[in-house]
Amino acid sequence: MDMAMLVAIGLLTGATTVLFGFGGGFVAVPVVVWADTALGTDAIRVATATSALVMLVNAAFATAVTPRRVLLALRGSGTLLPLLAAGACAGAYAARFAPAALARWAFVLYVAVTVLDLLLRPGFLRTRTRPGTDRPARADHRRPLPTTAGAPIGALAAFLGVGGSVMTVPAMRRAGHPMSVATALANPLTLAIALPAATVSLAGSPLPVAASHVDLVGLVDPWAAGALLLGALPVIAVLRRRPPHIPDRVHAWAYVGLLTVVALAMAVPDLAPTVGGV
Numbered sequence: 542m543d544m545a546m547l548v549a550i551g552l553l554t555g556a557t558t559v560l561f562g563f564g565g566g567f568v569a570v571p572v573v574v575w576a577d578t579a580l581g582t583d584a585i586r587v588a589t590a591t592s593a594l595v596m597l598v599n600a601a602f603a604t605a606v607t608p609r610r611v612l613l614a615l616r617g618s619g620t621l622l623p624l625l626a627a628g629a630c631a632g633a634y635a636a637r638f639a640p641a642a643l644a645r646w647a648f649v650l651y652v653a654v655t656v657l658d659l660l661l662r663p664g665f666l667r668t669r670t671r672p673g674t675d676r677p678a679r680a681d682h683r684r685p686l687p688t689t690a691g692a693p694i695g696a697l698a699a700f701l702g703v704g705g706s707v708m709t710v711p712a713m714r715r716a717g718h719p720m721s722v723a724t725a726l727a728n729p730l731t732l733a734i735a736l737p738a739a740t741v742s743l744a745g746s747p748l749p750v751a752a753s754h755v756d757l758v759g760l761v762d763p764w765a766a767g768a769l770l771l772g773a774l775p776v777i778a779v780l781r782r783r784p785p786h787i788p789d790r791v792h793a794w795a796y797v798g799l800l801t802v803v804a805l806a807m808a809v810p811d812l813a814p815t816v817g818g819v
Contacts, residue, residue: 544768547576551772558599558773559780560787561796562706562727569595569769570648570702571806576765582641589636589644589702590742590760595769596703597735602774603728606781611725614718618730621691625705625733628695633741636700637760645807648701652804655707659797664715666793699738706731707800720792721784 550572557563573588580587604612636644659665690708698705706727713723743759756764787795 544764547572547765547768548772551769552776553772554595554599554769555773555776556780557799558603558728558777559784560724560792561799562710562724562731563703567652567703567707567800567803571803572769573762573765574645574807577762585641585644585648586636587757587760587762589700590633590739591762591766592702593633593699593735593738593742594761594766595773596731597739598770599773599777600728600731600735603725603777603781604732606778607725607728611722612729614713614722614726615729620688622730622733624688624691625695625730626737628692628697629699629734630695630737630741631692632696632699632701633738635696636702637741639700644701648703649804649808651697651701651703652707652800652807655711656797656800656804659711659800665711666790666797695734698734699741702738705734710796714793719789720787720796721789724796 550568554563554568557568569592570585570588573591574584577584577587694705694708698708706724709727709730710720710723713726714720718726739761742761756762
């Protein structure tokens with residue numbers, strides 16, 4: 542996969558950061574696995590580590606350009622954020638030693654279970670409405686997640702190289718927030734996970750076998766991360782400045798659809814295009 546294609550895919554990670562709150566992780570993991578196939582079974586470890594760095598930068602930038610009035614909905618989450626970070630440290634460290642097959646199929650299972658939950662359990666595809674109207678019910682401004690869930694979510698998200706938005710976005714959606722707000726609030730929560738995960742990944746020992754042309758910093762592929770960010774950051778800036786007007790229900794279905802595509806991409810990696818080498 543050449544650098545131009547990685548930059549082009551970076552455009553998609555930027556769009557998913559703004560539109561779905563992913564921070565780019567769900568796109569970055571399968572893409573880096575494909576880009577670094579020369580690493581063999583170690584490609585998934587490099588992908589999750591590189592994804593953490595991409596998410597860190599994307600989520601930080603997206604949070605910085607999010608209106609303050611939107612971020613105020615996270616009031617009361619002060620204890621949740623450090624617990625997310627603590628869990629992320631443990632998850633990123635565990636990912637360095639987990640069998641590659643476990644990491645890959647855990648990623649697929651995580652996304653598949655989430656898709657089923659969104660489809661079968663009420664509250665995501667159709668938000669609560671005010672009695673006698675079609676307008677959404679007023680959002681519940683309590684914490685989007687119980688504090689005790691912070692460490693487990695941070696650990697799982699960092700282990701898989703994702704930002705935890707697949708848990709936080711549905712929670713805020715079911716609390717009554719429209720998709721545009723729920724996805725925006727996912728970015729600061731992703732930031733709390735990505736910062737320690739990226740730090741652990743950058744400080745990690747290089748892979749024991751470096752029999753490929755992939756140059757790593759710790760466990761991070763800096764060239765893949767740089768190309769993805771080169772495409773993502775301008776898109777985040779544009780979409781935050783001029784957000785698209787997407788009907789809420791269409792936005793929710795698009796979220797489910799994207800998760801389904803990502804799960805299939807990781808479950809059947811041979812579907813990925815083969816375009817030269819990085």
